[in-house]
Amino acid sequence: VYIWEEKTSNITDDENLKLVILKKDNKDLINDIIKKKGQSPRTKSNTVFCLIPSEFDRTNLVTFLKKKIAYELIEKAPNLNLSFDQKKEIRKELQKVDSNLYEALRKYYRIVAIPTKDGFKEIDLGVPTYGDSKSFNEEIYEKLLSEGEILEKVAPIVLKTKYLIKNDYASTAAIYQSSLSTPGEFRLSQRSVLESSIRNGVVQGIFGLGELLEDKPVCHAFKQSADIYLNTSELIIKDSICIEQKKQLESKEVIQQTKEEITLNGNEPDIIIHPEIKDLLNSLILKFNLPKGKVSSLMGILSYLQTKFDNLQIEIKATEGKLTKQEFEDKIEEAFRQIGIKL
Numbered sequence: 001v002y003i004w005e006e007k008t009s010n011i012t013d014d015e016n017l018k019l020v021i022l023k024k025d026n027k028d029l030i031n032d033i034i035k036k037k038g039q040s041p042r043t044k045s046n047t048v049f050c051l052i053p054s055e056f057d058r059t060n061l062v063t064f065l066k067k068k069i070a071y072e073l074i075e076k077a078p079n080l081n082l083s084f085d086q087k088k089e090i091r092k093e094l095q096k097v098d099s100n101l102y103e104a105l106r107k108y109y110r111i112v113a114i115p116t117k118d119g120f121k122e123i124d125l126g127v128p129t130y131g132d133s134k135s136f137n138e139e140i141y142e143k144l145l146s147e148g149e150i151l152e153k154v155a156p157i158v159l160k161t162k163y164l165i166k167n168d169y170a171s172t173a174a175i176y177q178s179s180l181s182t183p184g185e186f187r188l189s190q191r192s193v194l195e196s197s198i199r200n201g202v203v204q205g206i207f208g209l210g211e212l213l214e215d216k217p218v219c220h221a222f223k224q225s226a227d228i229y230l231n232t233s234e235l236i237i238k239d240s241i242c243i244e245q246k247k248q249l250e251s252k253e254v255i256q257q258t259k260e261e262i263t264l265n266g267n268e269p270d271i272i273i274h275p276e277i278k279d280l281l282n283s284l285i286l287k288f289n290l291p292k293g294k295v296s297s298l299m300g301i302l303s304y305l306q307t308k309f310d311n312l313q314i315e316i317k318a319t320e321g322k323l324t325k326q327e328f329e330d331k332i333e334e335a336f337r338q339i340g341i342k343l
Contacts, residue, residue: 001137009038011048015180015191017150019137021051021109034115034183044180046187050113051140052122061108068097103128112140114149115183123147145189152189156201159236164207169217169235172198176230195228198236202226208242209299210235219245220300227339233293284309 002011002020011020011033020033030050036042071094074080075087082090106128113120125143134142144150163170176194179185188194202209208222211233219242220226228234284305290298306312323332336343 007038008032008036008042011037013037013042013044014047015044016047017187017189018048019051019140020048022053025052025055025111030113030120034120045115045183046180046185048115049140049144050120051109052111052113053108054110057104057107057110061104064097064101064104068094068101071097106136106139109136112144114144117182117184120183123149150187150189152193154186154188154193154197156197156204156206158186159197159201160206160239164236164238167238168241169210169212169237171232172228172230172234172236173232175236191230195230198228199226201236205239205242207239208237210237210242217241218300221303222246224303226299226303229295231293231295 002018004023005011005020006023006029011018022029030052033050034042034045034048042048071090074082075090075094106125110125111122112125113122123143125140128139141150145152159170159175163175172194176191179188179194198209201207202221203223203225205223208219209226209228210217210219210221212218212235217235217237219237222239222242302312302314333343
């Protein structure tokens with residue numbers, strides 16, 4: 001929340017949702033806040049909201065403020081020699097003003113400006129609910145949720161309809177960046193909302209997860225659980241492509257198995273020996289350096305190994321860099337905890 005901030009350079013340009021409370025209605029300032037950060041273009045314009053005062057309700061608010069200041073001055077004045085009853089009456093009036101002040105302030109600040117493709121639109125928060133104990137920003141957040149301006153959940157079918165009807169695949173990183181930077185796009189409460197939607201879509205077979213190899217989408221996960229990273233190499237892929245690739249892979253495995261069958265005893269296939277039985281690997285240890293940008297490429301390998309081995313252990317050794325203890329606890333330990341992995 002930014003209160004009466006008029007310098008766009010002081011308003012962060014990050015993934016978090018931001019509410020800028022304006023001192024007065026100023027259309028030019030609203031457009032600048034949405035489009036600029038200082039002298040530079042704002043890259044995450046879709047994360048900014050502006051709260052605008054309603055001049056129609058200004059007089060009522062000012063009246064309450066004047067009363068509050070007056071009663072406080074009277075109460076603190078050292079030389080008025082007020083009687084006990086007078087002091088009691090002043091305290092009573094001050095409490096009455098305080099109880100009505102929030103409502104007057106809430107009526108005054110009731111218009112929210114929301115980024116759109118053509119600039120911004122305004123929604124009216126309406127009259128405050130009597131006795132509601134929610135904070136100002138909580139009430140605004142819930143209003144934006146109810147209006148569909150902020151999403152805490154996205155159905156996977158929405159992603160399929162929006163990105164895979166006309167295209168065979170879409171970059172998960174591009175989808176996320178679009179939600180942050182393109183005014184009017186669906187707006188997420190946090191990054192994990194999109195991650196969860198993609199993960200559910202892959203498990204349900206609404207689309208698959210993979211990467212682009214030799215300019216062709218290759219599906220690594222379909223109708224199975226997958227980790228989502230929202231990086232540039234990660235794609236959601238049309239379900240029909242994943243189904244076809246899965247059929248081709250199964251067909252190749254059948255052909256390969258048939259070729260490897262060795263028949264003994266002449267023409268009678270009484271005993272069939274598979275070469276992989278005599279060359280069976282009961283365990284596997286791989287050690288390698290991981291090139292930057294190739295994390296998602298490991299997902300298919302790890303998924304395949306889990307189909308062959310019940311126990312899959314991974315050891316990560318990271319060098320030639322820096323990470324604070326706080327970053328380790330917040331980013332690494334917390335991520336492992338959320339997916340149920342004990343370090």
